[in-house]
Amino acid sequence: MQIRELPYADPGVPDVRSGTRFLLWLGRNQLAGQVKALLWGLLLLLGVAGLPLGVGFAVQAVVDRSAGRLALAGGLIAALGLAIAVGDLMLHRVAVTNWITAAARVQQLLSRKTAELGSVLTRRVAAGEIISVSTGDVEKIGWFVEALSRFAAAALSLVLVCVGLVIYQPALGVVVATGVPVLALAVLPLLPRATKRADAQREKAGKATELASDTVAGLRVLRGIGGEELFLGRYRAASQEVRRAAVHSARMWALIAAVQVLLPGLLLIAVVAYGAGLVLDGRIAVGELVTVYGTVALTYHPLRHFEEIAMAYSFSKPSARRAARVLALTRTTTAAEARADADGKAAGGDLYDPATGVRAPDGLFTAVVCGDPDAAGRLADRLGGHPAEPDEAHASVLLGGVALDELSLDAARTAVLVQDKDPVLLSGTLRELLDVPSSGAVDAREALDAAQCADVLDALAQASVDTDGDPMRTRITERGRSLSGGQRQRLALARSLVTDPEVLVLDEPTSAVDSHTESRIAAGLARLRAGRTTVVLASSPLLLDLADRVVLVHEGQAVAVGTHRELLRTEPRYRAVVTRETDEEIAVRATALDPLEELELAEAEGESA
Numbered sequence: 001m002q003i004r005e006l007p008y009a010d011p012g013v014p015d016v017r018s019g020t021r022f023l024l025w026l027g028r029n030q031l032a033g034q035v036k037a038l039l040w041g042l043l044l045l046l047g048v049a050g051l052p053l054g055v056g057f058a059v060q061a062v063v064d065r066s067a068g069r070l071a072l073a074g075g076l077i078a079a080l081g082l083a084i085a086v087g088d089l090m091l092h093r094v095a096v097t098n099w100i101t102a103a104a105r106v107q108q109l110l111s112r113k114t115a116e117l118g119s120v121l122t123r124r125v126a127a128g129e130i131i132s133v134s135t136g137d138v139e140k141i142g143w144f145v146e147a148l149s150r151f152a153a154a155a156l157s158l159v160l161v162c163v164g165l166v167i168y169q170p171a172l173g174v175v176v177a178t179g180v181p182v183l184a185l186a187v188l189p190l191l192p193r194a195t196k197r198a199d200a201q202r203e204k205a206g207k208a209t210e211l212a213s214d215t216v217a218g219l220r221v222l223r224g225i226g227g228e229e230l231f232l233g234r235y236r237a238a239s240q241e242v243r244r245a246a247v248h249s250a251r252m253w254a255l256i257a258a259v260q261v262l263l264p265g266l267l268l269i270a271v272v273a274y275g276a277g278l279v280l281d282g283r284i285a286v287g288e289l290v291t292v293y294g295t296v297a298l299t300y301h302p303l304r305h306f307e308e309i310a311m312a313y314s315f316s317k318p319s320a321r322r323a324a325r326v327l328a329l330t331r332t333t334t335a336a337e338a339r340a341d342a343d344g345k346a347a348g349g350d351l352y353d354p355a356t357g358v359r360a361p362d363g364l365f366t367a368v369v370c371g372d373p374d375a376a377g378r379l380a381d382r383l384g385g386h387p388a389e390p391d392e393a394h395a396s397v398l399l400g401g402v403a404l405d406e407l408s409l410d411a412a413r414t415a416v417l418v419q420d421k422d423p424v425l426l427s428g429t430l431r432e433l434l435d436v437p438s439s440g441a442v443d444a445r446e447a448l449d450a451a452q453c454a455d456v457l458d459a460l461a462q463a464s465v466d467t468d469g470d471p472m473r474t475r476i477t478e479r480g481r482s483l484s485g486g487q488r489q490r491l492a493l494a495r496s497l498v499t500d501p502e503v504l505v506l507d508e509p510t511s512a513v514d515s516h517t518e519s520r521i522a523a524g525l526a527r528l529r530a531g532r533t534t535v536v537l538a539s540s541p542l543l544l545d546l547a548d549r550v551v552l553v554h555e556g557q558a559v560a561v562g563t564h565r566e567l568l569r570t571e572p573r574y575r576a577v578v579t580r581e582t583d584e585e586i587a588v589r590a591t592a593l594d595p596l597e598e599l600e601l602a603e604a605e606g607e608s609a
Contacts, residue, residue: 003100011108016328019321023313026102026145033098034149040094041153044087045302049161050080052294053168060287091153095146103142106323110134113327116409118386118418125326132206133326137319144309144316151309154302158184161295169284172275172292179267180299184306186263187256194252195314201245202318208238253311260307264300271296349400351416351503351533353382357558358551360503360535362400365526367547367564368537371554371577373508376537377421379553380507383535384418399503417501421508423492425480430460431472433491439500442528444472447497450524451490452517456483485512493521503533510540522546539577552577 015025027034058073110133114121121130162180165173212235275289351360356379360366370376383397385404396403404412414437425433434444448457460471463482480488489512496504509525510518522543525534536543544550544564552560552567552574560571567574 003097006101006104007108008105011105011112014109014324014327016324019317019319019324022320022324022327023141023144023316026105026141027148029105030098030102030145033094033101034145034152037091037094037098037146037149038153038156040087040091041150042087042157043083044091045153045157046160047080047083047087048298048301049157049164049295051077051084052291052298054080055294056287056289056291058287059290060285063286091150095150098149099142099146102145103138106138106141107134109327110138110323113329117329118384121326121329124329130326132209133319133322137322140312140316140319141323144312144320147305147309147312151305154305155184158299158302161299165292165295169288169292171278171283172271172289175271175274176267176292176296176299179270180303183260183263183267183299183303187259187307187310190252190256190259191310191314194249194256194310195317197245197249197252198314199318201242201249202315204238204242204245208235208242211235211238256307256310260303261300264296264303268293268296348502350398351383351535352398353379354395354398355382356553356556358383358553359558360533361549362533363531364548365529365534365536365546367544367550368535369539369544369550369552369574369577370537371573373421375553375556377507380418380420380505380537383503383505384416385412386418415501416503416505417496417499418505419492419496419507419509421511423489423495425476425483425488425491427476427478429473429475430457430491433476434495434498436495436499438498442498442500444494444498446528447494450497450521450528451494452513452520452524453487453490453494456487456490459483459487486514486517489513490517490521493525497525497528500532503535504529505535505537507537509536510538510543515542518542541578544578550574 012025012029015021054073054077057076058070061067061069061073114130117124158180162173162177165176167173211231272289272293275284275292278284279286279289349362351362352358358368358379360383368376368379370379385397385407396405398404399407399415404416407415431444434447448454457471460474460476461469464470464474476482476491480491483491489509493506493509496506510521513521518540519542522540523546525536525543526546536547538544541564547564549561550564550567551558552571554560554573560567560574562570564578568578
């Protein structure tokens with residue numbers, strides 16, 4: 001896989017049983033790149049290890065006054081230098097490719113999972129953790145994948161060097177072959193403690209990232225209540241904890257690096273001392289000692305890969321574990337998607353939730369009233385086929401008698417669209433925002449008019465500098481931060497109306513607008529969605545009065561159905577939610593007598609007197 005061929009046509013089905021299994025799955029899926037990096041790494045490291053052999057030949061040729069062998073040694077050194085240059089260049093090229101392609105594969109998997117789960121993802125996983133996984137964690141995972149092949153090349157080259165030295169000069173080769181494994185494994189006792197400290201650092205960094213993300217998301221609210229300093233102090237304390245944990249972790253890694261320098265130095269001293277004695281005894285030549293000395297000195301380079309792979313694994317394992325946890329989330333709790341309809345089209349008809357008893361008849365405007373906003377959000381997710389909890393035991397929502405779980409993801413998304421109470425506007429122009437998959441029956445201008453976006457269009461036209469006053473070409477900042485809450489809400493509603501799904505579920509679509517605008521939005525929504533199934537979860541009388549039918553959900557169950565005016569007269573619980581009556585007011589209303597009853601009582605008292 002080359003970088004120019006990205007993105008992958010299919011990133012594959014990952015093994016998400018654990019972080020280690022996920023890393024191994026990534027490595028297996030990039031086997032060709034791993035083998036290339038291994039071969040180029042061997043060329044580089046064996047070229048480096050061969051340099052002392054050429055130098056040793058040259059020294060011995062000078063001692064023996066042999067011009068021919070000196071020239072041969074010079075040619076060998078030149079060839080080794082060329083091998084080192086080519087190996088280093090190609091290894092770097094292939095290693096970077098492995099890193100980027102591994103990171104791209106993980107990002108594609110995360111993007112696919114995000115598209116599959118939609119807004120439910122942030123209900124199951126903290127937003128800060130999602131940001132951490134999709135940015136820093138992806139880089140750490142890619143680092144381990146590309147470092148794996150370089151480590152394999154280093155380990156194999158050390159084995160070949162030790163075998164070669166034993167053959168070339170057995171007396172010194174045995175010493176080197178005995179010492180190198182000790183050098184490679186000496187840091188193993190230190191790794192668990194280093195990994196533990198690194199995990200603690202990343203955990204604190206993740207919490208600091210979550211805190212920063214939440215603070216930025218709620219910055220307007222914080223400014224409104226004067227809470228900036230409070231959250232700034234919290235983030236400052238969190239960042240200091242991260243700093244202390246990073247220093248604590250760095251000390252252990254510094255100790256590991258020191259061991260990697262100290263032990264090769266001790267081995268080098270031992271080889272020189274022992275070799276010098278062998279030269280004085282005449283058992284080996286000076287050139288042979290130079291060769292062994294140079295080779296041992298250069299083993300430091302491949303030994304560094306042992307430290308790097310240990311560090312890469314300790315950093316990438318928690319990252320892979322977090323990525324695997326996100327990728328393991330499923331849209332539903334069943335495997336019924338395998339029984340998706342062959343045509344990929346959803347059945348029409350009533351939308352029914354067996355868990356609550358809420359039914360939205362086909363083609364009607366149904367309003368659902370819940371006293372608990374969180375319960376309303378969970379119900380909206382269920383109606384869209386996105387249960388908030390993966391182990392939710394309730395049966396799937398039915399559309400025309402067909403379980404949404406049994407529809408393919410594309411068919412279910414086409415049939416039912418859910419707009420939650422906090423919709424997200426992606427950055428881009430207004431035209432790009434409204435350029436969404438749709439039936440084509442609703443024009444963007446119609447949707448904007450129904451959502452009462454005239455003032456938003458005027459504001460965008462005035463804010464545009466290089467678009468000749470065309471609001472459709474004006475860029476909207478990330479998450480619509482340049483707009484007010486009501487403006488964002490209306491643009492999101494317009495986007496949903498453009499889509500024109502068979503069933504549209506709206507959770508508090510007018511909570512951030514004034515009553516006059518809300519009244520016009522309610523009328524526009526009823527007009528534009530006439531003949532289409534629309535479900536609105538709200539408690540606003542302006543919306544409820546235009547609904548064909550209203551369902552009251554109390555303690556997780558539909559307990560009353562009727563029109564808005566009927567329920568106001570007959571259902572005290574409905575009246576309490578819609579009119580915001582307190583418990584005391586409800587009690588007074590319940591004990592108060594009807595005017596006709598008061599008159600009859602007064603007449604009875606007069607007769608008795």
